[in-house]
Structure formats: C-alpha cells, structure tokens
Amino acid sequence: xxxxxxxxxxxxxxxxMIGLLALGLTMVFGIAKFAxxxxxxxxxxxxxxxxxxxxxxxxFVIAAGSAIVVGTLVVVAVYAVAFRRLARSSPVALLxxxxxxxxxxxxxxxxxxxxxxxxxxxxxARGMVLGPIRLTPTDFGILMTxxxxxxxxxxxxxxxxxxxEMRAVADEPDLARVSGINSRRVIITMWIANGLLVSVxxxxxxxxxxxxxxxxWNILLPAFAATILGGIGSPVGAVTAGIVVxxxxxxxxxxxxxxxxxxxxxxxxxxxxxWRPRGLLAA
Amino acid sequence: xxxxxxxxIAVRTRLGVVAVALILAACAPTSSPAASATGGxxxxxxxxxxxxxxxxxxxxxxxxxxxxxxGAYGAGMAAAIKxxxxxxxxxxxxxxxxxxxxxxxxxxxxxxxxxGAEKLINVDGAQAILGTWASxxxxxxxxxxxxxxxxxMNTSGNPDxxxxxxNDTVFRTGGSDKIQGAVIARAMYExxxxxITILAxxxxxxxxxxxxxxxxxxxxxxxxxxxxxxADNQPSYRTEIQQVLATDPELVFLAGYQPDATIILRxxxxxxxxxxxLSQLFAVNQQVVDTLGPEPVEGVQTYDLVAxxxxxxxxxxxxxxxxxxxxxxxxNIYAPxxxxxxxxxxxxxxxxxxxxxxAVGQAILEISRPPGEKVFSFAEGVExxxxxxxxxxxxxxxxxxxxxTGDQTPVMGIWQIVSGEFEFQGTSE
Numbered sequence: 001x002x003x004x005x006x007x008x009x010x011x012x013x014x015x016x017m018i019g020l021l022a023l024g025l026t027m028v029f030g031i032a033k034f035a036x037x038x039x040x041x042x043x044x045x046x047x048x049x050x051x052x053x054x055x056x057x058x059x060f061v062i063a064a065g066s067a068i069v070v071g072t073l074v075v076v077a078v079y080a081v082a083f084r085r086l087a088r089s090s091p092v093a094l095l096x097x098x099x100x101x102x103x104x105x106x107x108x109x110x111x112x113x114x115x116x117x118x119x120x121x122x123x124x125a126r127g128m129v130l131g132p133i134r135l136t137p138t139d140f141g142i143l144m145t146x147x148x149x150x151x152x153x154x155x156x157x158x159x160x161x162x163x164x165e166m167r168a169v170a171d172e173p174d175l176a177r178v179s180g181i182n183s184r185r186v187i188i189t190m191w192i193a194n195g196l197l198v199s200v201x202x203x204x205x206x207x208x209x210x211x212x213x214x215x216x217w218n219i220l221l222p223a224f225a226a227t228i229l230g231g232i233g234s235p236v237g238a239v240t241a242g243i244v245v246x247x248x249x250x251x252x253x254x255x256x257x258x259x260x261x262x263x264x265x266x267x268x269x270x271x272x273x274x275w276r277p278r279g280l281l282a283a
Numbered sequence: 284x285x286x287x288x289x290x291x292i293a294v295r296t297r298l299g300v301v302a303v304a305l306i307l308a309a310c311a312p313t314s315s316p317a318a319s320a321t322g323g324x325x326x327x328x329x330x331x332x333x334x335x336x337x338x339x340x341x342x343x344x345x346x347x348x349x350x351x352x353x354g355a356y357g358a359g360m361a362a363a364i365k366x367x368x369x370x371x372x373x374x375x376x377x378x379x380x381x382x383x384x385x386x387x388x389x390x391x392x393x394x395x396x397x398x399g400a401e402k403l404i405n406v407d408g409a410q411a412i413l414g415t416w417a418s419x420x421x422x423x424x425x426x427x428x429x430x431x432x433x434x435x436m437n438t439s440g441n442p443d444x445x446x447x448x449x450n451d452t453v454f455r456t457g458g459s460d461k462i463q464g465a466v467i468a469r470a471m472y473e474x475x476x477x478x479i480t481i482l483a484x485x486x487x488x489x490x491x492x493x494x495x496x497x498x499x500x501x502x503x504x505x506x507x508x509x510x511x512x513x514a515d516n517q518p519s520y521r522t523e524i525q526q527v528l529a530t531d532p533e534l535v536f537l538a539g540y541q542p543d544a545t546i547i548l549r550x551x552x553x554x555x556x557x558x559x560x561l562s563q564l565f566a567v568n569q570q571v572v573d574t575l576g577p578e579p580v581e582g583v584q585t586y587d588l589v590a591x592x593x594x595x596x597x598x599x600x601x602x603x604x605x606x607x608x609x610x611x612x613x614x615n616i617y618a619p620x621x622x623x624x625x626x627x628x629x630x631x632x633x634x635x636x637x638x639x640x641x642a643v644g645q646a647i648l649e650i651s652r653p654p655g656e657k658v659f660s661f662a663e664g665v666e667x668x669x670x671x672x673x674x675x676x677x678x679x680x681x682x683x684x685x686x687x688t689g690d691q692t693p694v695m696g697i698w699q700i701v702s703g704e705f706e707f708q709g710t711s712e
Contacts (some may be wrong), residue, residue: 006521006522006525010521011522014518116570117542117571119575124549124575126554127554134554209517209546210574212542214516219518253523253526254522258511258514259485259514261522
C-alpha cells in the first residue's frame, strides 16, 4: 500500500511534465493542425540554455527564468523559419517538417553542448517524508511550477480575448476569419504559449533527470499518448491525461515487470479510446 | 462545417497522430549493436589470395576507434599494436616474414568500421583486422572478415560475438559482458555478500550481465532476491528503486548505462536508501561522480577489466607504451589487450605455417591455452615453436586462455568510491 501511494506520487511528478508537453501539443493541433514531432527537442533546447545560463549567472532560479524567455523565443523563431510558410500546406507536410526540425535541433544541441551527460548545479538532498510518501524539493518544484503554468494557460485560454479568439480559430477557422479575428496574431500567440510550455517542461525534466540530447525526445511518446487520450484539442484533457499516463505507468511498474511499464500507457490509451473514441474530454 | 465533417477531421487527425506514434517508435534510437551491421558479403577480393611467399610482408589492419565514443582509447590501442609489431619484427617475424600495419579509424561508428575493413581487406590485402573496440563495430566488421577468411580480434563485450559462425577466426581479448558478470558474482560471494537484488537495464548487454551474475551467484550459494528489469530513457526510476529497496538486500547490483545509473543513484540517495551498490565502471565512472558530487555515490563499488600488472609482458609493454605515448598504461586497459592480439596472431601464423584465416585461428586457440610451455613474448614463443614444442602464451593483459568460441575469462578489477575518489580494492583472482 505504501509502495502504491508512493508510486502514485511519483506518477504525479512525471505526469505533470508529460502534461505540460501534451498541453502544448494539443494547442498546436488545435490551431496549426499538425502533430509537432519537434516538441520534445524544443524542450531539450531550453533545458540546455538553462544549463549554460546557470554557468554564467550562478543562480539556478534566474537562469531558469531567463531560459524560459530565450527558449520561448527559440520556439517562435522555429515557427517563423520552418512552419509559417507551410501554414496552408497539408498536415503531412507540416508533420514531416517537424520531424526534420526535431533532428536538426538534436544535432545542434549535440554540436554545441556535446553528448555527454550533464546536470544542473542543484543541491542533492534527502527527500521529505510526508506520512507514507517521500518527495524531494525538486518534486515539489515540479508540481508547483507546472500547476502555475497550467493555471496561467487556462486563464489565458478562457478569460482573455486572445484566448477566446484562439479557441474560435481552433473550432471554426473560416467563421473566425469572417468574424474579423486576426488569425496570424492568434497563431503567434499560440506558439508563444507553446514555447512557454516546452521551455518549462524541458527545464523541469532536466532537473528531474539529467541532460542529454535525447532528454525531450524520450518523453515525446507519452506526451503524444496523453494528447490523444485527453481528446485532441482539449487543454484540460491533455493535462489530465498526462497525469493519467504518468500515474498508470508507475502503478504498472509495481504490478508488472517494470520493463513493460511504458506499454501500459498505451493499453490504457486503447481502452479509453474504445470507450470514448474522441478521448476523455474531447473539445 | 457540419458536425459530420468535423468528426471526420477529428478521426483523421487521430489517425495521423497514431501514425506519428508509430513513426516515433520506429525511429527511436536503439542501442542494438547488430542494427547497423550490413551483413552482406563483401565484393569478391579479386586476385588477392593469401600469399605465402617467404620474405613478403604480412599486412595487418589496425581498426581502432581513434575518434568517437572510444576516442579516449583508440590512439593508445594503435600505439600498443605498433609496439607489439616492432617486437615481432625485431625477433625475425613469423615464418621469417616482417609484419606491416595499416591503420584505419573506425570513428566508433559501424558504417565507418565497415568502410575501413573493406579497404583494409580489399585494397591493402590485410590478413588480420585487430583492435575493433565497440561491439557494434565488431559485429559489423565480422561478416566481412569471415567471408574473406581473415582473422578478426576485438576488445568488445556483446555476448552475440561469442556465437558468430566464424570458423574460429574471431577472437576477443577482454571478456563478454556475460563472462564479466559471472566473474564479478563470484568475487562478490567471496567478499561475504549473500543477499543481492539486481536492477538491470533491459538492453541486451546489461541483461546478459545481470543474468550471468544471477546464475553464478546462485551456484556459489548466494541468494538473488529479485531481478528487477527497467526500460531505459525514463526521467525517473523511483518506483523501480523502491521495489528494489523493499526486498531489503545487502547489495544492489545495478547493471545499467551511464544516463540511467546517474538518475538511479541520485534518486536512491534522495529516497534515503541505505544500501551498498555495485555497478560496471563504464556506467558509474568519474563523470557520474562529477555530475552527482561525492555523497550519493559514496561506497559504490565498480568493476572493469584490469591488466595483470605483475605479468612480465605488462612490464615490458608499460615501458615502451609510456615512452611512446607519454600516458600511463594503467589508464588504457585496451592497449595491453591489443598488444596481446598482435603477439597471438604472429605466433598463430608461425604455428599454422600460413596466413590462411581458419588455420591461423586454430593455431591461436592452441597457443593461447595449456598444455604447453609458458611463454611471455613473441621471441620466446617462436623459438619453442620452431623446436616443435607446444606453447601457452600469457600476455600483458592476463593469461588469455581462449575457449573454443574464441572467448576468454578476463581478470576483473574492483574499485570503491570513497569521498569521490576511486580506490582500487583488488582483482577478481
């Protein structure tokens, strides 16, 4: 029982990071209408930017904060260079482009920072005991930060004018355009929001694991699973599904040979889609 | 847009996403060493039959990892090959012929290794390819050398190399991951450890080591409480670690690679785990200590191949090697392994009376192991062979007694990390 509770806690932490990437993926789906394979590698770039900034400024908090800004700019730049011109192309063209972007980013990261393992200079501490559960300060940081970011994105989507415009473009692009919504501005806002999500996700991932050029790529598959599970285009669904994927894989590790735990996420995915073909919380 | 079309679009998008997932799964990087082995037969080596004319030089290819992941070792391996060849030639060479080396860099890349091997065999006319380091390179090159009837000697670890259908032409100085796992299990039992849990990465090499460790440890009379296998490339392994800790072992054998081992040792420390760890040196090395700091790795034991520093051949190589490279021989276990490859190959040619691969291979098997008069250099060996005696070469890296598959049981060294430093504990013997 204690093991199970702890597994749920571990799953929450991993699920929070999956949820951040999945939320970004679902927004790109909703507005730009394609599966962004580069999502994981964009996260990796921000994680490494934070590493370099920390070696310059020393403080991790300042480095991470600045890396989120720089990382978001990188994401917008990638949009401007790679995706903007293909806006009217088929989703397949955009998908293939994003695979190319992913490979290019990974090569650039390896070139600049090397392939050897690196880590942020953070104190390593024994975890805090909360009843039967033990959580580290990093875990708390991950849970708090991701909650704040998700809440901010939620408020933006549902309480601001650009959020309403964004959802309008996602639902009925033609109707939105004839209603006078500037779809270009909506798309840029979406990429900024996605940039924030991947940057925060990448840095949290770097804190939890250690930095390698495959950091973000390794979590991309569960993030795609969460996007589908939550119902494509559903922000709340993506975050919820991220946590479902995280917790179910950790619990599965207890019941099954842990080598198969990632497969369990996809069994859950298949089961839910049989029951609700459009996902948990389809838009 | 009506409801039906938007639903169709949603379904299409979902199919697209599933397709993406499949593409991702398909192009996810794997560390399967055989993945890039081309396996195809090389072009027929037109008109380059093994010449046995006396006086003509025997060409040997040194295919070392001068760059890439093995770059730290490759130059030293090439230097050791050069030193050994000089010794062989100074003693008159096998069959009275001189040995010439052609050097190629495999860049720790199987594709590059295949190009290098093709050039060495077909252009330079090499009769042996020595010193492949990465298992992926060895597995990629072996089909070419086997097809060409050329000797291949390597320092790789992958167990698949053992079972190659090679007409006794592929040899590994060093040891397979499986044999290493068995040797270290015996050493742990002799240390007094009785209850062990194994935490193993699901990759072929690490699982092989874990299973060999388990069966040997149980044969010795110890208990392997549980073998927990994990999928790698995860951001966290905490649930797996907790499963391991729940078994309350005296020692955890962590059979993993550097990225996962780093995360596991950190998370175990954060969880307040109070247990001893054992791991391979390639997984828990100085970089891991630098990344984590001394505290989470305090007391961790690591093991790796180690040369027998007492051996006569080692002392001789050490002097020449440090003179040649300016680096301590102790830092490069693969250098003595390559040195021994040259001596064994040269003695094998002498005994076989030809450079024909399978015949030389048979001779190498016999020369490496008892029975026979022990010899410690090419000069001693060649003299006794010419008198018609059996010999058993003991090299710079250890006794090297090949079994019929071309594997041998290496000597392993054990280190313990104390205050961030690797302290040598002793050898497996």
